[in-house]
Amino acid sequence: MRKVSIVGAAVTKFGEHWSSSFRDLIAEAAVKAVDDAKMDGNEIQAIYGGCMASGRFIGQEHIGALIADQLGMNPLASTRCEAACASGSVALRAGYLAVASGMYDVVAVGGVEKMTEISTEEAAIALGGAGDQEWELFMGATFPALYALLARRHMHEYGTTEEQMAACSVKNHANAVHNPYAQFQRAITIGDVMESGYVATPLKLLDCSPITDGAAAVILCASEHARKHTDAPVEIAASGQASDSLALAQRSSLTELNATKVAARDAFRQANISAKDIQAAEVHDCFSIAEILAIEDLGFFKKGYGGKASIEGETALNSKISINTSGGLKGCGHPVGATGVKQVVEGTMQLRGEAGKRQVPNLTNFLTHNVGGSGATSVVHILKRG
Amino acid sequence: MHNLLPLIWRNITERYRLLGVHCQICGKDYFPQRRICPVCRRKGKFVPKQMPHEGKIVSFSLVHSAPSGFELEAPYFLALIELSNGVRLLSQLVDSPAQKVAIGVPVKMVFRKIFEDGPEGAIAYGYKFKVVSGEGKKPAGKKNPRKMAAVNS
Numbered sequence: 001m002r003k004v005s006i007v008g009a010a011v012t013k014f015g016e017h018w019s020s021s022f023r024d025l026i027a028e029a030a031v032k033a034v035d036d037a038k039m040d041g042n043e044i045q046a047i048y049g050g051c052m053a054s055g056r057f058i059g060q061e062h063i064g065a066l067i068a069d070q071l072g073m074n075p076l077a078s079t080r081c082e083a084a085c086a087s088g089s090v091a092l093r094a095g096y097l098a099v100a101s102g103m104y105d106v107v108a109v110g111g112v113e114k115m116t117e118i119s120t121e122e123a124a125i126a127l128g129g130a131g132d133q134e135w136e137l138f139m140g141a142t143f144p145a146l147y148a149l150l151a152r153r154h155m156h157e158y159g160t161t162e163e164q165m166a167a168c169s170v171k172n173h174a175n176a177v178h179n180p181y182a183q184f185q186r187a188i189t190i191g192d193v194m195e196s197g198y199v200a201t202p203l204k205l206l207d208c209s210p211i212t213d214g215a216a217a218v219i220l221c222a223s224e225h226a227r228k229h230t231d232a233p234v235e236i237a238a239s240g241q242a243s244d245s246l247a248l249a250q251r252s253s254l255t256e257l258n259a260t261k262v263a264a265r266d267a268f269r270q271a272n273i274s275a276k277d278i279q280a281a282e283v284h285d286c287f288s289i290a291e292i293l294a295i296e297d298l299g300f301f302k303k304g305y306g307g308k309a310s311i312e313g314e315t316a317l318n319s320k321i322s323i324n325t326s327g328g329l330k331g332c333g334h335p336v337g338a339t340g341v342k343q344v345v346e347g348t349m350q351l352r353g354e355a356g357k358r359q360v361p362n363l364t365n366f367l368t369h370n371v372g373g374s375g376a377t378s379v380v381h382i383l384k385r386g
Numbered sequence: 387m388h389n390l391l392p393l394i395w396r397n398i399t400e401r402y403r404l405l406g407v408h409c410q411i412c413g414k415d416y417f418p419q420r421r422i423c424p425v426c427r428r429k430g431k432f433v434p435k436q437m438p439h440e441g442k443i444v445s446f447s448l449v450h451s452a453p454s455g456f457e458l459e460a461p462y463f464l465a466l467i468e469l470s471n472g473v474r475l476l477s478q479l480v481d482s483p484a485q486k487v488a489i490g491v492p493v494k495m496v497f498r499k500i501f502e503d504g505p506e507g508a509i510a511y512g513y514k515f516k517v518v519s520g521e522g523k524k525p526a527g528k529k530n531p532r533k534m535a536a537v538n539s
Binding site: 121124125128134135136137138139140141142144145148149150152153156197198199200201202203247248249250254 | 393397418444445446447448449450451452453454455456459462464465466474475476477478489500501510512
């Protein structure tokens with residue numbers, strides 16, 4: 001296995017892009033990433049695109065070929081990767097493996113979702129497809145309801161409170177204020193979260209990540225050639241991925257995501273570091289409770305203490321560990337297929353020292369954690385300078 | 387939407403009667419039915435098995451924002467239920483006062499309409515659960531549980 005580095009990285013503005021199409025968004029992210037890598041594009045040998053539900057959102061499948069065509073990259077092999085909200089990370093992993101194996105020297109990885117073309121109700125149904133259609137959605141479950149069941153159990157076993165969950169949203173909005181690409185560049189308070197209406201108890205509207213349009217892209221290159229393209233390459237030091245049952249009822253635990261624990265264990269082993277060596281991370285906060293589960297399952301905080309750590313500010317920017325420097329899914333926005341790639345773009349910017357007012361100084365490692373569904377897929381990547 | 391009739395029809399034994407499977411090799415019960423035992427894989431041998439109709443609440447949520455087809459019921463309780471044999475499933479709770487819905491509370495299966503697949507589509511029926519009150523009425527329920535369910539519908 002060869003070492004693989006990120007030599008170009010870019011995101012579009014996240015938000016409601018009524019004037020931009022799916023094609024516009026992925027083209028913008030890809031062109032910016034290629035420019036960032038100081039390439040003309042001819043170096044790229046294959047494309048991997050993460051996208052969850054374009055068939056539902058814009059009625060378009062076959063987006064691997066669509067992306068290659070729209071970028072003027074025919075006849076390169078171009079493959080769509082799908083793992084619900086973890087689609088971006090599985091695309092990154094596919095690109096990573098392709099370069100690590102020696103099959104290609106340079107590949108482009110993109111993530112994109114155009115979610116605002118349909119109504120919120122229709123989008124909720126599309127996103128529901130990440131859960132178990134026959135045994136959860138059929139019974140009247142929604143995606144927030146599934147995470148609400150996890151939240152209620154965490155509250156029951158560890159005394160986690162709604163205010164502690166709200167603190168995750170508040171912190172992520174605070175970080176998003178400093179991210180020009182974020183959907184919500186504005187601060188909120190715990191009171192705002194507590195006063196927002198219940199979606200599925202105990203989760204309220206401001207515990208939930210929004211519906212977002214956006215795209216992100218990175219250019220991967222064999223590390224031995226990375227310095228030809230950039231002075232500040234970022235190495236993908238580890239890539240872990242694991243699976244679990246789609247349905248919550250079949251899980252061994254409701255207070256942890258086993259797929260996250262396994263993906264993290266594998267990633268830490270590959271990178272030969274531990275959770276203590278991570279000073280900053282992007283974790284999957286599709287709902288506030290998901291961030292609490294993530295920071296526990298990744299080993300940053302002891303099981304049951306994620307809520308307490310969050311409300312006491314231990315996950316704030318430049319505190320004990322900076323969680324979701326981009327604003328996370330809650331503040332930056334969650335175009336589902338793009339999120340995993342955006343997390344890695346944020347990690348690349350942080351490791352290069354280009355993150356502006358949200359910069360965490362003197363970083364050596366950065367972790368990204370992306371979950372599909374209610375935890376049926378989990379992907380962990382560890383990035384490091386070099 | 388796609389035609390839900392074949393899906394509804396295929397799962398009738400599970401949704402109407404909680405019929406699961408039992409692996410004769412590892413001894414584990416599974417609901418819903420599945421083709422491959424995750425413990426024994428190809429060595430596993432499944433036979434149909436009736437799941438118990440009683441269990442307890444493991445977690446719950448009151449769903450306010452309902453998906454299409456469920457709007458008229460909102461807000462409604464959704465619960466993860468652990469049956470008395472340890473198998474878990476997700477179900478709506480009905481006929482249960484909000485103040486009695488809590489983790490650990492005993493529940494029993496009732497037969498209800500789940501949703502209608504549009505004005506001309508099939509009507510999906512199946513299991514929901516209700517909190518067992520634990521008050522004086524329990525002996526009557528035990529004597530004739532079918533009649534009790536009918537009274538509550």
